[in-house]
Amino acid sequence: MSVTASVPAKVNVQLAVGGARPDGFHDLANVFLAVGLHDEVTATAADRLRLTCEGPDAHRVPLDRSNLAARAAELLAARHGLAPDVHLHIVKDIPVAGGMAGGSADAAGALLACDALWGTATPQDELLAMCAELGSDVPFSLVGGAALGRGRGELLTPLEVSGTFHWVFAAADGGLSTPAVYREFDRLNPSGVPEPEPSPALLAALRDGDAAALAASLANDLQPAALSLRPSLAATLEAGTAAGALTGIVSGSGPTCAFLTPDAGTAEKVATALRESGTCRTARTTTSPVPGATLVG
Numbered sequence: 001m002s003v004t005a006s007v008p009a010k011v012n013v014q015l016a017v018g019g020a021r022p023d024g025f026h027d028l029a030n031v032f033l034a035v036g037l038h039d040e041v042t043a044t045a046a047d048r049l050r051l052t053c054e055g056p057d058a059h060r061v062p063l064d065r066s067n068l069a070a071r072a073a074e075l076l077a078a079r080h081g082l083a084p085d086v087h088l089h090i091v092k093d094i095p096v097a098g099g100m101a102g103g104s105a106d107a108a109g110a111l112l113a114c115d116a117l118w119g120t121a122t123p124q125d126e127l128l129a130m131c132a133e134l135g136s137d138v139p140f141s142l143v144g145g146a147a148l149g150r151g152r153g154e155l156l157t158p159l160e161v162s163g164t165f166h167w168v169f170a171a172a173d174g175g176l177s178t179p180a181v182y183r184e185f186d187r188l189n190p191s192g193v194p195e196p197e198p199s200p201a202l203l204a205a206l207r208d209g210d211a212a213a214l215a216a217s218l219a220n221d222l223q224p225a226a227l228s229l230r231p232s233l234a235a236t237l238e239a240g241t242a243a244g245a246l247t248g249i250v251s252g253s254g255p256t257c258a259f260l261t262p263d264a265g266t267a268e269k270v271a272t273a274l275r276e277s278g279t280c281r282t283a284r285t286t287t288s289p290v291p292g293a294t295l296v297g
């Protein structure tokens with residue numbers, strides 16, 4: 001028997017970063033939107049924990065116990081006094097180490113698929129607590145939609161969104177390490193930063209489904225750090241906005257760049273221009289918000 005979960009990527013439409021905490025994490029006001037790029041995680045009973053992965057970026061995915069999906073299976077099994085004897089197969093479509101929570105998506109998918117495979121029927125609040133233990137972005141991968149994340153991003157409040165936003169995502173060659181980007185953020189802000197707060201204008205733009213207003217309030221405090229580590233992203237951002245995007249922003253800790261566009265037609269045009277610009281590895285169109293981790297078979 002096999003169970004498959006489909007899990008979306010995310011973009012941060014606001015990522016306000018506070019100072020480093022004693023535990024090394026940063027307090028955030030993190031406005032997440034789930035976007036329609038998905039990984040699939042299939043859990044099949046096996047004689048031991050085993051991981052496989054397919055997709056263009058599969059060679060960059062670790063298949064040992066450092067993989068967050070493997071840790072998710074181990075955590076759920078331990079919680080229920082079971083052995084984590086499962087084969088997890090990941091069909092990878094979310095850029096690896098791209099700032100779109102691909103690893104977190106795989107962890108949320110593994111939790112959901114293993115919970116169904118093992119018949120452990122874990123209550124949602126316990127699943128969310130396990131997600132938070134696995135990583136700051138994992139709870140959002142489970143719930144999807146749109147949410148404000150406080151704390152290190154794991155304390156979620158759902159947000160109201162009207163309509164559909166049209167995006168283009170430009171994936172870069174290679175990834176960026178999230179801890180390295182946060183370290184660069186600290187280095188670039190030696191005299192401290194204000195308390196992170198959600199932007200009322202941005203929350204109103206989401207509620208109204210107003211793409212132009214959302215574009216005007218998109219903000220990522222990690223963007224200067226990502227650009228400092230990867231200066232070539234400036235050319236990607238420039239190419240997407242020159243092609244007609246309302247605005248471009250680094251997605252999370254990068255290096256994927258996200259472009260908000262007024263409609264699906266403009267998104268296709270921007271994606272084509274980005275592919276032809278030579279400033280990114282590939283460009284994809286998609287929409288938001290979309291539901292979180294879902295069992296599909």
Ligand code: C5P
Nearest residue numbers: 024025026135136137152153178179182
């Ligand atoms: O929670 P997660 O394991 O995804 O975080 C990866 C790394 O990103 C952390 O070890 C930390 O360096 C950094 N981080 C942070 N503040 C956050 C989230 C992540 O400093 N709110």
